[in-house]
Amino acid sequence: MTKKILVLGSTGSIGTQTLDVVREFKDSFSICGLSTFSRLPLLKRQIEEFHPTAVNVTNPKKEIEARELAASCGIRLTEGNQGLSELVELCRPDIVVVATVGIAGLKPTLQAIGQGADVALANKEVLVTGGDLVMKAARDGGVRILPIDSEHNAIAQCLMGQDPGSIQRIILTASGGPFRNLSREELARVTPDQALNHPTWSMGPKITIDSATLMNKGFEVIEAYHLFGISPNHIKVVIHPQSVIHSLVEFVDGSLLAQLSITDMHLTIQSALFFPERRPNKFAPLEISALDDLSFSKPDTERFPCLRYAYDSLDMGGTAPVVLNAANEVAVRRFLKGEISFPEIAKIIGTILEKHDIIPLPDLETIMETDRQARRIAEEL
Numbered sequence: 001m002t003k004k005i006l007v008l009g010s011t012g013s014i015g016t017q018t019l020d021v022v023r024e025f026k027d028s029f030s031i032c033g034l035s036t037f038s039r040l041p042l043l044k045r046q047i048e049e050f051h052p053t054a055v056n057v058t059n060p061k062k063e064i065e066a067r068e069l070a071a072s073c074g075i076r077l078t079e080g081n082q083g084l085s086e087l088v089e090l091c092r093p094d095i096v097v098v099a100t101v102g103i104a105g106l107k108p109t110l111q112a113i114g115q116g117a118d119v120a121l122a123n124k125e126v127l128v129t130g131g132d133l134v135m136k137a138a139r140d141g142g143v144r145i146l147p148i149d150s151e152h153n154a155i156a157q158c159l160m161g162q163d164p165g166s167i168q169r170i171i172l173t174a175s176g177g178p179f180r181n182l183s184r185e186e187l188a189r190v191t192p193d194q195a196l197n198h199p200t201w202s203m204g205p206k207i208t209i210d211s212a213t214l215m216n217k218g219f220e221v222i223e224a225y226h227l228f229g230i231s232p233n234h235i236k237v238v239i240h241p242q243s244v245i246h247s248l249v250e251f252v253d254g255s256l257l258a259q260l261s262i263t264d265m266h267l268t269i270q271s272a273l274f275f276p277e278r279r280p281n282k283f284a285p286l287e288i289s290a291l292d293d294l295s296f297s298k299p300d301t302e303r304f305p306c307l308r309y310a311y312d313s314l315d316m317g318g319t320a321p322v323v324l325n326a327a328n329e330v331a332v333r334r335f336l337k338g339e340i341s342f343p344e345i346a347k348i349i350g351t352i353l354e355k356h357d358i359i360p361l362p363d364l365e366t367i368m369e370t371d372r373q374a375r376r377i378a379e380e381l
Contacts, residue, residue, distance in 0.1 A: 005273070006033035006091045006117075008056075008084055008108060009099035011042045013204050014122040014148060014265065018097050019046065021269050024281065029273065033091035035084060035100070038062050040069055047073050054078060056087045058104070084108040088115065095273065097148070098123045101206050102329055103322075103371050106130045110364070113137045120272045122148040124207075124219040125329075129322045130367055131226035145227065146272040151220050152227055153268040154246035154259035159228070160276055162251070170230050171248040171256075172220050173240040174299065177212035179342075180239060184303055190342040192335060209332045210306075213345055214299060218310025222321055225314060232314045237307065239297045244286070262286050305346045309353055318360040319370040320353065326374035327352040348381050 005022065009015045015034075022029045035056035036043045047055060047069075054076035057066035063079060070077035078086040081104045088096060088111040096112040097120045098105045105123035110133065112119050119138070121127070127134060138145050147153050151172050159167070178197055179187060195212045196205060210216035217237050224235050246268075248258040261267050262283060270281060301308040306328070313320040331345040340348070352374055359366055 002028060002030045003094040003273075004032040004091070005029050005095045005097060006088060006093035006112075007031065007097045007099065008035045008087075008105065009037075009097075009101070009123075010034040010046055011036040011039035012099055012101070014099035014269070015097070016042075017265050018099065018120075018269050018273075019050070021266055021273060022050070025270075025273075025279070032093050033087050035087060037100075040065050044069055044073065047075060052091070054087055054090045056083045058084070058100075081107075085111040088112050088117070093117050095120055095146075097269075097273075098126060099148075101125070101204060103129050103325065103368075106134075106367070107364070109134060110137055113141050113143045116141060116143060118144045118146060120146045120148055120269075124149070124216070124223060125325050127223045127226045128219050128325045129371065130364070131222065131321070132361070133364060133367075135226050144275075146275050147223070147227060148265075148268055148272045149220060149223070150243075150263075150265065150268045151247040152223060153271050155224065155228060155249060156275065157259045157271065158247070158249040158257040162249075164229070166251045166253075167228075167230065167234075167249060168252045168254075169234045169236055169250040170224050170228060171236050171238060171250060172217060172224065173243070173245055173247050173296075174214065174217040174237055175211065175243045176239040176241055176297075176299070177214065179212055180241070180300075182303075184343070187303065187342055192338065195335075195342065205336060206329070206332055209335065209345075210328070213306045213332075213342075214301075214304040215306035215310065215328050215345075215349075217299070218307045219325075221307075221310050222314060232311055237299050239299055240295070242291075242294055244291060244294060260286055306349060309346070309349055313353060316353075316358055318358040319362050319366065320356060320358055322362070322367050322370045323353055323356045323374040324349060326371045327378045330375050330378035348378055351381060352377055 031050035033052045038059040056078045085108045095118045099122040105126045109126045243263045245258045313324040327349045331348040334340045
């Protein structure tokens with residue numbers, strides 16, 4: 001029996017690659033819903049190919065075009081961020097792939113869990129802002145959170161069949177981004193175009209900047225804390241520019257298990273959708289004999305303080321990670337517009353995090369209000 005998949009963010013990098021995987025495994029999956037922020041021509045082609053039950057267009061500026069598209073395709077349409085949850089309800093999926101950007105993915109994720117759907121998660125902000133809520137809802141509902149991130153997917157594979165009590169450390173690998181060897185003076189002169197040129201992965205603009213600042217890795221530390229129940233003190237980050245080892249798990253006896261593969265997100269998407277089953281695919285295997293230069297080093301949190309701020313937010317708890325995420329989103333957007341320098345991204349985040357009055361154990365309404373307030377302050381700085 002095929003599983004019905006709803007792809008939130010179907011026209012982005014992860015979304016389009018998810019549809020590639022569905023094409024390859026047509027006997028296993030069908031598409032019941034799609035969403036985009038504003039890329040309507042691509043969404044139209046996806047509708048014509050996959051025949052979903054309903055679609056969502058989030059950008060309010062595309063409202064007229066979206067309605068015209070839905071009418072021409074004879075398909076149901078939901079609109080805006082609130083429409084993402086409506087889309088989940090309409091489609092009744094077995095798996096929801098959350099590949100949107102930002103906190104907008106939190107409500108539809110909770111909606112999916114409430115309906116009993118597994119969640120294949122590529123949106124880091126969902127667990128960063130609402131990790132406690134999401135994981136509790138998943139446990140209560142018997143729902144699986146399947147990580148698409150290569151690092152967390154690697155950890156999940158390494159932990160298959162292992163005793164959770166035997167875990168000593170989780171080690172997340174990071175490419176280090178394009179600026180890992182630059183001085184502080186050179187970082188101050190970095191342009192948005194330079195920051196968008198990632199040395200290893202092809203990703204969207206926001207996550208590419210997060211990779212350059214190491215905030216992306218900080219978010220992954222927070223995600224690992226929620227996904228695997230590991231204390232932040234036992235989650236380490238190492239710079240591994242080749243991105244061949246996607247992450248490692250160290251056990252109490254000193255043994256290390258690592259997951260290695262070619263650097264292609266199709267593999268991690270396939271792994272998440274089939275987990276824990278494995279299926280052959282069209283990709284050539286990793287050629288071990290060609291790996292003659294694998295290097296590792298400690299991250300420099302003085303030049304790249306965003307990683308340190310992520311650990312700080314976990315120590316602070318409550319609404320601190322919400323503020324971390326909101327300030328980062330605003331600062332990244334301002335950097336991409338040329339309004340602030342590259343180092344000022346971290347400066348804005350640190351300033352807002354330091355001034356925030358933490359609210360412990362926030363509910364969804366508190367999370368969303370904290371997010372709005374932090375964004376307003378970040379815009380004013």
